[in-house]
Amino acid sequence: xxSLKVPHPVPSPTEDAESLRxxxxxxxTNEKSIISILAHRxxxxxxxxxxxxxELYQQDLIKRMESELTxxxxxxxxRWMFGPxxxxxxxxxxxxxxxxxxxxxxxxxxxxxxxxxxxxxxVKKVYQSCYKHSxxxxxxxxxxxxxxxxxxxxVALVGTYRYDGGExxxxxxxxxxxxxxxxxxxxxxxxxxxIRILTTRSxxxxxxxxxxxxxxxxxxxxxxxxxxxxxxxxxxLRATIRSLTSPCKYFEKLLRNAIINHGTDxxxxxxxxxxxxxxxxxxxxxxxxxxxxxxxxxxxxxDISGDYxxxxxxxxxx
Amino acid sequence: xxSLKVPHPVPSPTEDAESLRxxxxxxxTNEKSIISILAHRxxxxxxxxxxxxxELYQQDLIKRMESELTxxxxxxxxRWMFGPxxxxxxxxxxxxxxxxxxxxxxxxxxxxxxxxxxxxxxVKKVYQSCYKHSxxxxxxxxxxxxxxxxxxxxVALVGTYRYDGGExxxxxxxxxxxxxxxxxxxxxxxxxxxIRILTTRSxxxxxxxxxxxxxxxxxxxxxxxxxxxxxxxxxxLRATIRSLTSPCKYFEKLLRNAIINHGTDxxxxxxxxxxxxxxxxxxxxxxxxxxxxxxxxxxxxxDISGDYxxxxxxxxxx
Numbered sequence: 001x002x003s004l005k006v007p008h009p010v011p012s013p014t015e016d017a018e019s020l021r022x023x024x025x026x027x028x029t030n031e032k033s034i035i036s037i038l039a040h041r042x043x044x045x046x047x048x049x050x051x052x053x054x055e056l057y058q059q060d061l062i063k064r065m066e067s068e069l070t071x072x073x074x075x076x077x078x079r080w081m082f083g084p085x086x087x088x089x090x091x092x093x094x095x096x097x098x099x100x101x102x103x104x105x106x107x108x109x110x111x112x113x114x115x116x117x118x119x120x121x122x123v124k125k126v127y128q129s130c131y132k133h134s135x136x137x138x139x140x141x142x143x144x145x146x147x148x149x150x151x152x153x154x155v156a157l158v159g160t161y162r163y164d165g166g167e168x169x170x171x172x173x174x175x176x177x178x179x180x181x182x183x184x185x186x187x188x189x190x191x192x193x194x195i196r197i198l199t200t201r202s203x204x205x206x207x208x209x210x211x212x213x214x215x216x217x218x219x220x221x222x223x224x225x226x227x228x229x230x231x232x233x234x235x236x237l238r239a240t241i242r243s244l245t246s247p248c249k250y251f252e253k254l255l256r257n258a259i260i261n262h263g264t265d266x267x268x269x270x271x272x273x274x275x276x277x278x279x280x281x282x283x284x285x286x287x288x289x290x291x292x293x294x295x296x297x298x299x300x301x302x303d304i305s306g307d308y309x310x311x312x313x314x315x316x317x318x
Numbered sequence: 319x320x321s322l323k324v325p326h327p328v329p330s331p332t333e334d335a336e337s338l339r340x341x342x343x344x345x346x347t348n349e350k351s352i353i354s355i356l357a358h359r360x361x362x363x364x365x366x367x368x369x370x371x372x373e374l375y376q377q378d379l380i381k382r383m384e385s386e387l388t389x390x391x392x393x394x395x396x397r398w399m400f401g402p403x404x405x406x407x408x409x410x411x412x413x414x415x416x417x418x419x420x421x422x423x424x425x426x427x428x429x430x431x432x433x434x435x436x437x438x439x440x441v442k443k444v445y446q447s448c449y450k451h452s453x454x455x456x457x458x459x460x461x462x463x464x465x466x467x468x469x470x471x472x473v474a475l476v477g478t479y480r481y482d483g484g485e486x487x488x489x490x491x492x493x494x495x496x497x498x499x500x501x502x503x504x505x506x507x508x509x510x511x512x513i514r515i516l517t518t519r520s521x522x523x524x525x526x527x528x529x530x531x532x533x534x535x536x537x538x539x540x541x542x543x544x545x546x547x548x549x550x551x552x553x554x555l556r557a558t559i560r561s562l563t564s565p566c567k568y569f570e571k572l573l574r575n576a577i578i579n580h581g582t583d584x585x586x587x588x589x590x591x592x593x594x595x596x597x598x599x600x601x602x603x604x605x606x607x608x609x610x611x612x613x614x615x616x617x618x619x620x621d622i623s624g625d626y627x628x629x630x631x632x633x634x635x636x
Contacts, residue, residue: 134481137518159477163452200455
């Protein structure tokens, strides 16, 4: 469930565009007014507002906001203004083009695994029309940034149009649970079989396989992976398994780490909140509370400040 | 250009359905009449006829034809009755499920490389809705049929949603021509770089890369590959390169081999003629004539007989 709260009745796109214009003009930008409007409109409404603004003032709203806002608020608002496919295409592109520090495999894993096959396809289409490349070739070209095996995993993850049906082949689930277990026990983590299974099977089938794994070996597959926080392949595998099967838990952990580590990780905080606000942020909040005994909004409020804080809290819908 | 010839005016779907019914009834099936109708209707018209037949006689036309026809004609007509995406999904599925002899990688390569990205996506969608699996996972599961490297190539080929635009990066073409040349010269054919380039770059970009290759090394990339007809990876690489850049030449060679080898290879003959009749069979015929100094129809007519021959010649449009 989305955490986004839209008022009823909602002002017309033209009224919103006029209010935004007022917020930009005069002495200094009125960030509070901008947040009060845009943090409470869904993707379709934001698109309409952008069109109305362009029509009224012959100016691109996103460009205008870039010149009016600064810092983390500007970045978060820029991400927020796009629809999901555009936003995710921009997120991956920004990551893929990063020379230093090394691109974060999690951004690619998240978008490949949490999205439905149709959503991922929509991201790939936007990516191609914006950047004149395929997502696959850009991820494949990054091979020198990661180990060979991480690169193999990522290329296969973005390159699969997974089956999305609910059918489960129980016999296959047993066979592949054993294949995974053998690969982990023989410490053959780079085993192509692990990559093949994780990158091609449907989510329903993988869920069945992971359940078999737990039933037969008494532990989850994620817990079977060695606890080596330095090994980027194990980290990538964990993120893959978690984001395929329990996206809310996966995002809860990202948020937890973004907040509790030394210095807030605003990039991750913004990415998760903006990306999930219209999808499942409500569930993520519940998982967060259950795990940390403190509401996510309180934890975030203690960690950041100003208009950026006001914006994220508004998206959290509390 | 298609080789298919449709009469003008064309009878209505109901008239065609009635004529087909007549051809099925009475003493023995009238194959000539069936061919004279169906070999001269395009995919949309055949679909309409199938619907009209179902409506008139509460019977599936394709099932009825299966019980009326036999041998190679039955098989060819069965393939012909479907639209391109259904047909190609069936072709790959039949190949992928074959235990013995080993599945023919060329069928998978053809469909992955000759198709446009949108056509391949349509095949994948039909495949999923018919078989409740993704094409990717079925191809990936075949790893034991082929060498590891052939399997890697095929999985990556079916798993890419290539960019379809015409933009070319000349600098990149030079760099990747050298990468390919180095891999071939070092006999590192299994080199992941070769697979990465062939499976992720757009066709326009690959064409530029292969042209650079020719300019800089004085020979085509295909000719640089060792002439080892036993090595399945070289064969698969050649088929990939040829079907990506010169599909008509690729199909001409398939047809030539299907005809001149000991005993006609009816499977290949049927596949190519039926698959290309509504697409580029006219060009394939021209390439065939140029290469063999004999019209394709003559060569086929000498090699096969009966109604099967009449059907293929009708599709050839001569």
